[in-house]
Amino acid sequence: MTLYTKANIKEDKPLEHCAVFGVACDDVGYSIAKYLYLGLIAQQHRGQESTGISILNIGGKIFTYKRKGLVSKVLNDKILSKFWGNVGIGHNRYATTGSQEYNSQDYMQPFHLKNNNMEFSLAFNGTIPNYADLKQRLEDMGRVFTTNTDTEVIARFIASLAIGTDDWPEILRMASKFMDGSYSLIILTSEGDIYAMRDPLGFKPLCIGELKTDKRNLYFVSSESCGLDTVGAKFLRDVEPGEIVHLSHQKDIHTEMIIKAERTALCQFEFVYFARPDSIIDGVSVAEARTRLGELLAINDPLLKDPNFRKDAIVVPVPDSGRGVAVGYANEAKLHYIEGLMKNRYVWRTFIMPGQKKRESAVKEKLNPVKSFITGKNVIILDDSIVRGTTTAQIINLIREAGAKSVNVRISCPPVIRPCYMGIDFPTTSELIAGRYKELYGENFIEEIRKKIGADTLQYQKIEDLMKAISKNENELCLACLTGKYPLKSVEKIIELEKSIITDRQS
Ligand code: SF4
Structure with missing residues (x-):
C-alpha cells in the first residue's frame, strides 16, 4: 500500500x-x-x-x-x-x-x-x-x-x-x-x-x-x-x-x-536489503545472493592487491544490513571480518526525529564503533545501499573519530539514481545523492559522492555483478531505480507522480 x-x-x-x-x-x-x-x-x-x-x-x-x-x-x-x-x-x-x-x-x-x-x-x-x-x-x-x-x-x-x-x-x-x-x-x-x-x-x-x-x-x-x-x-x-x-x-x-508476461521484474532490492536472509525468492536464497554480492565486490576491489593496505585491513559490516555481504567480501578477500560497529537494538526508528540535524544525531544513538578494533586499521565498511548519503557520512565520521587509518566504503547495490514507484519508499531523484550527483557531475559522480561522504575510497557494485549474484538477468529483475527504465506501461504516470510528490513536499 x-x-x-x-x-x-x-x-x-x-x-x-x-x-x-x-x-x-x-x-x-x-x-x-x-x-x-x-x-x-x-x-x-x-x-x-x-x-x-x-x-x-x-x-x-x-x-x-x-x-x-x-x-x-x-x-x-x-x-x-x-x-x-x-x-x-x-x-x-x-x-x-x-x-x-x-x-x-x-x-x-x-x-x-x-x-x-x-x-x-x-x-x-x-x-x-x-x-x-x-x-x-x-x-x-x-x-x-x-x-x-x-x-x-x-x-x-x-x-x-x-x-x-x-x-x-x-x-x-x-x-x-x-x-x-x-x-x-x-x-x-x-x-x-x-x-x-x-x-x-x-x-x-x-x-x-x-x-x-x-x-x-x-x-x-x-x-x-x-x-x-x-x-x-x-x-x-x-x-x-x-x-x-x-x-x-x-x-x-x-x-x-x-x-503470462514476456518478462518478469522481481525487485532486486529484495536480495540486497528487504527480504530476510533465510527466505528463498523465485528459487534464489537471499542469504546466498548477499554472500555472492560481497564476493563480487572483493573480486573487483583494486585495494586488495596492495599488500601495505591489506596488512592493516579489516572488514566491518554496517549492522544489520551489511552483515551478509561483509561475510562474502571477507571470505573472498581473506581478511578478518570484525563486528566493529555496535548497534543499539532498542533505537531502530531514526525517522521519528524530523530534520537533518536530528537524523544525524540519531545515527550516534544507534551505532557506536569498537575503538580497540578500529584504531590504526584500514577499515572496509560494507553496507547495502546509499540513499541520501547522510547516514553513510555519519558512519564514516564515527569510524574516523575512533582512530581508523582509512575508511573505505563498499556498497552491495549499484548507485540508486531514480525513485521507486513499485511500492518501495524512496525519496525523489533530487533527494537521492547518486541521482542528484549523476545529473550534476555526469561520469564523475561516484568520485564526487566519495568526497561528499568523506570516504577514502568508495566502490559500488556493478549492475552486471548484481545480476550475477542473484542469478537472474535484466529480463527477470526490476532494476529501475538503478537504470531509470521502468518496466511498466504507464511511465508517464510515474513522471506525473514524481512531480506531484515534489509539489506536495514543498507545500
Ligand atoms: S525500482 Fe528498485 S526498489 Fe523499486 S521495484 Fe524496482 S528494483 Fe525494487
Whole structure:
C-alpha cells in the first residue's frame, strides 16, 4: 500500500511497504489465529507500523482487527483468543510518520469491504501508480472513498467487477488488466476461500506452502518463505508472476495463470536489503545472493592487491544490513571480518526525529564503533545501499573519530539514481545523492559522492555483478531505480507522480 504524501520522507534507507500472510484449514472446528500471528511476526521486517487480521468464523462472518503497532503488541494472547475461525489473512504495514489521518484504522490492512452485494477482505503489498485513474473511474460511477490509498481503490475496483458474479478468478483476471503496477495481494471471501494473486511482472515475492497432519490439512500463502518456515509448513513453490492461487478449506490448492508476461521484474532490492536472509525468492536464497554480492565486490576491489593496505585491513559490516555481504567480501578477500560497529537494538526508528540535524544525531544513538578494533586499521565498511548519503557520512565520521587509518566504503547495490514507484519508499531523484550527483557531475559522480561522504575510497557494485549474484538477468529483475527504465506501461504516470510528490513536499 502506498500513501503518496510528504509523510513519506524519513529514514536514509529504502522502506519496504508490507507483508501478507494467509491460512486455510480443512478442519472447521480449528482456529488458525495463532498461525496468522506466527506468519506475520516472521515478516515483521517488511512493516512495523500496523498489524491486522481478518478471520472467517464458523457462522460465515468475516471479523477484522487491526491496530497500530508491532505484531506482538497488536495480536496479544487476549486478542487472539477472541478470534476463532479456520480461514484468515493478515497484514503488516510499513512504517510511516504522518498525521493522525494516516494512523487511523481506515488506512491499515486488511481492507474489509462489505456492502449489500458482497463482503471480502483484502491485504496488499505493492503499488498501483495508475490508481488515480481507477479512482476517478469509480468516482464517476458514484463510489465514495474513505481513504487516499491504492488499497481502497483496488478493493472498490474489485467489488465493482464482482457485481452479479462470484467467479473470483475471472474477477481478478479482469482487475489485473487495469492494474499497472506491483502487487502481491490476498483476498478472503465470505465463502471461506483465499485468492492470492501476483502481478504479471512479479515485482513482489509471494509463495505457498502446506502443513498436513493426521487431523487436518493447512494451506498457506506468504510474502516470504520465512513465514512458512515459522509455522512449520512445507514450502511448495513461489506463486508465479501473473498467477492466481486459490486456497480453500474444502479442497487442495488450485492455481490458474491469468497473464503470462514476456518478462518478469522481481525487485532486486529484495536480495540486497528487504527480504530476510533465510527466505528463498523465485528459487534464489537471499542469504546466498548477499554472500555472492560481497564476493563480487572483493573480486573487483583494486585495494586488495596492495599488500601495505591489506596488512592493516579489516572488514566491518554496517549492522544489520551489511552483515551478509561483509561475510562474502571477507571470505573472498581473506581478511578478518570484525563486528566493529555496535548497534543499539532498542533505537531502530531514526525517522521519528524530523530534520537533518536530528537524523544525524540519531545515527550516534544507534551505532557506536569498537575503538580497540578500529584504531590504526584500514577499515572496509560494507553496507547495502546509499540513499541520501547522510547516514553513510555519519558512519564514516564515527569510524574516523575512533582512530581508523582509512575508511573505505563498499556498497552491495549499484548507485540508486531514480525513485521507486513499485511500492518501495524512496525519496525523489533530487533527494537521492547518486541521482542528484549523476545529473550534476555526469561520469564523475561516484568520485564526487566519495568526497561528499568523506570516504577514502568508495566502490559500488556493478549492475552486471548484481545480476550475477542473484542469478537472474535484466529480463527477470526490476532494476529501475538503478537504470531509470521502468518496466511498466504507464511511465508517464510515474513522471506525473514524481512531480506531484515534489509539489506536495514543498507545500
Ligand atoms: S525500482 Fe528498485 S526498489 Fe523499486 S521495484 Fe524496482 S528494483 Fe525494487
